[in-house]
Structures are given as C-alpha cells and as structure tokens.
Amino acid sequence: MEQEEQLKIELEGDNHIMTSVDTPMLPDAFDKSDEEKIEIIQEYFSGIMKTLGLDLSDDSLKGTPYRYAKMYVKELFSGLDPKNKPSLSVFDNKYQYDKMLIEKNITFSSACEHHFLPIVGKAHIAYISSGKVIGISKINRIVEYYGKRPQVQERMTLQVYNELKEALKTESIIVVVDAEHLCVSSRGVKDKTSSTVTMEYGGKFNDVSYREEFLRLLKD
Numbered sequence: 001m002e003q004e005e006q007l008k009i010e011l012e013g014d015n016h017i018m019t020s021v022d023t024p025m026l027p028d029a030f031d032k033s034d035e036e037k038i039e040i041i042q043e044y045f046s047g048i049m050k051t052l053g054l055d056l057s058d059d060s061l062k063g064t065p066y067r068y069a070k071m072y073v074k075e076l077f078s079g080l081d082p083k084n085k086p087s088l089s090v091f092d093n094k095y096q097y098d099k100m101l102i103e104k105n106i107t108f109s110s111a112c113e114h115h116f117l118p119i120v121g122k123a124h125i126a127y128i129s130s131g132k133v134i135g136i137s138k139i140n141r142i143v144e145y146y147g148k149r150p151q152v153q154e155r156m157t158l159q160v161y162n163e164l165k166e167a168l169k170t171e172s173i174i175v176v177v178d179a180e181h182l183c184v185s186s187r188g189v190k191d192k193t194s195s196t197v198t199m200e201y202g203g204k205f206n207d208v209s210y211r212e213e214f215l216r217l218l219k220d
Contacts, residue, residue, distance in 0.1 A: 021158050023080065023149055030081060034073050041069035076111060079148030086141035088167045093129045100210070102126040103139045104218055112183045113150035121179025121195065123160065126214050128204050130170035139164070153177055153198050161200040172203030174214055 032040075046065040049056060056062050078084050103125050110119040123143045127134075146159045161175045178197045185192045204210050 021155055021162070023151075023155070023159075025080070034081075037073050038066070038069040041072055042066050045069060075148070077149050079145045084148075085145055086138060088138050088142070088163075089135040090132050090167055091134075093131055093133045097129060097133070100126045100128050100214060101133070102214065102217055103136060106140050106143045108143050108147040108179075110147040110149070110151045110156065110179075112181055113152060115183040115187070116150065117182040117186065119147075119151060119153065119179050119181050121177060124176045124178075124214075124218050125160070125164070126174050126205075127164060127168055127170065128172040128210075130168070130172065132168050132170070134164070134168060153179055153181075153196055157198040157200050161202075165202070170203060172205060174201035174205040174211065175199065176215075176218075 042065045045068045046056060049061070049065065054061055056065070104122075106123040106125065108121060108123060111117065112119055125139055125143075142160055142163050146156050146163070157175050157177045160177075161173055164173050164175075165171055176197065176199045178195055180195050184190075184194065184196075201211065205214070
C-alpha cells in the first residue's frame with residue numbers, strides 16, 4: 001500500500017467519518033450461518049496471531065481463535081443480524097400520561113468501525129406519547145441492539161431515534177449518547193479523560209424548554 005493511501009486511511013479513521021445512517025452491509029451478509037462465520041473468522045484470526053509471532057500450540061493461546069470468532073458473531077456484533085432485533089411491545093396510552101418519560105443511564109458497549117476498538121458509554125432517552133407507550137425495558141434493548149455492531153456514534157444515535165420514532169409513531173423523542181472511545185484513549189491522541197456526546201431529537205423537543213427540562217432531569 002502506497003504511503004499516500006495509508007495517510008488517507010489514517011485520516012479517515014481519526015475523523016470518524018460516517019457515510020450513511022444505515023450500517024454498511026453486503027447483499028449476501030446473512031447467506032452464511034453463524035457457525036460458518038465462526039469457522040471462517042477463526043481461521044483468519046489464527047493467521048493474524050501467527051503473523052504476530054504467537055505460538056498457537058501453547059495451551060493458553062490455542063483456543064483463542066475460536067473464542068474470538070464466537071465472541072464477534074454471537075456477542076460483540078450480534079446486532080448486525082436482524083434476527084436478533086428485539087420485538088417492541090407498544091401499547092395504547094390508556095392512562096393518558098402526556099408528560100415526558102425518561103429512561104436514563106442506559107449502559108452500552110459498542111465498537112468503533114474504524115479501528116474495532118470498544119466504545120463504552122450511556123444513553124439517555126425520553127419521549128412524549130402521541131397515543132402509544134412502549135415497555136421500558138424495550139428502550140434498553142434497542143440501545144443494546146444498535147450498539148452490538150461496528151458503529152459510528154452519530155449513526156447509532158440516529159438509529160435508536162428512528163427506531164423509537166417508527167415504533168411510537170411520534171417525533172417527540174430525544175436521544176443523548178455519552179461515550180468513551182478507546183480509539184481515542186488508547187491510541188492516536190491517547191486522551192483518557194474526554195468523552196463524546198451526540199444528540200438527536202424532534203417533535204416537542206424542538207422547543208428548547210423541553211430540552212432544558214430533559215437535561216435538567218438527567219442531573220437529578
């Protein structure tokens with residue numbers, strides 16, 4: 001790879017470029033079973049470990065390629081597969097609750113799609129019902145689902161917002177994500193104290209008074 005191309009790739013990664021709200025996927029992404037994917041990734045990661053000079057005959061290392069592959073398919077990137085998408089329980093708002101409902105401090109882990117290093121943080125979400133309400137735990141599950149894939153934080157924020165907007169049939173939703181990126185803290189600039197905050201909102205939250213109330217309640 002030429003030096004100019006290497007530099008371009010480095011700059012794109014450090015700038016955390018997002019090309020689409022949708023996660024970039026190949027058309028045949030789900031033609032292979034999970035077991036087939038694990039087998040292929042295991043073989044590739046064995047090659048990476050050997051290239052690094054590691055001895056895979058050692059008892060401590062010989063199971064690592066399989067563990068790594070299973071972790072990728074079944075855990076860290078399980079949100080890539082639509083079969084793992086949570087079913088959303090939505091109900092009529094029979095008790096006519098018309099103020100904001102807030103689910104805050106939703107912990108999640110994801111991975112930066114530029115370096116495949118962890119993103120760890122919290123999401124804070126509120127909505128105002130337009131006639132429908134959602135099971136509280138489903139909000140957490142939506143965050144987890146979209147977190148479990150290679151991500152750009154801006155995209156994840158938009159994906160969570162759009163999913164709730166579709167389920168609740170309202171734009172009166174606000175999503176705030178506050179996260180630490182290990183691609184910032186453990187490499188590159190190596191800033192261990194900063195975090196990244198992203199926000200998406202619509203409907204009644206376009207009114208600054210609603211946003212201020214939401215942000216105030218996050219501090220309580």
